[in-house]
Amino acid sequence: QSVLTQPPSVSGAPGQRVTISCTGSSSNIGAGYDVHWYQQLPGTAPKVLIYATNKRPSGVPERFSGSKSGTSASLAIAGLQADDEADYYCQSYDISMTASFGTGTRVTVL
């Protein structure tokens, strides 16, 4: 029961820039909680891509960036590459002290 809404899919040609939205509410993103993003390659466990809205763990390319405004957040992928094809999930925290994930977005490289 995801309380964060993402588009089911986005696509782009190699080299293009794509963005994935994550829409929450006043009880999570709108309450000031950060958003985190995960990349899940086929058959593998998710791994963190962006944490605390706009921070990259070491090893994550600068092509990946995050932002937040109001009750929504976005993940941008610049210079799209073939190995960016994966499922992406946002995650945030709620005033009820629970965490929640987004509905997930599949990125396809054309």
Next chain:
Amino acid sequence: QITLEESGPTLVKPTQTLTLTCTFSGVSLNTPGVGVGWIRQPPGKALEWLGIIYWNDDKRYSPSLKSRLTISKDTSKNQVFLTLTNVEPVDTATYYCVHPNVYSNGSQWAYWFDPWGQGTLVTVSS
């Protein structure tokens, strides 16, 4: 380096109780601020946060599963357990054990999950 590994049955019958074990290393639940969480993912579907247990035995559960879910720990063995009662086919999923990175952004406490265990697929079927 923190590592986590899930173990337990791969097949459970409807109405039975599912118990999974997360064995971890590189962190201790004796340390203030440390927690271990559970997340699941039905085949082809989205991630679902299940719950978390902290070093002080404080627990938080998903509201939708709170009546059936219990998370407990054995600190001496570096293990955390997930118990889900009265399972149904909709509980079929890959269950992940995760380490929450707890932090404050100046006004609120929150966390993100890293690392994750490799996950264990549990099928609920008669």
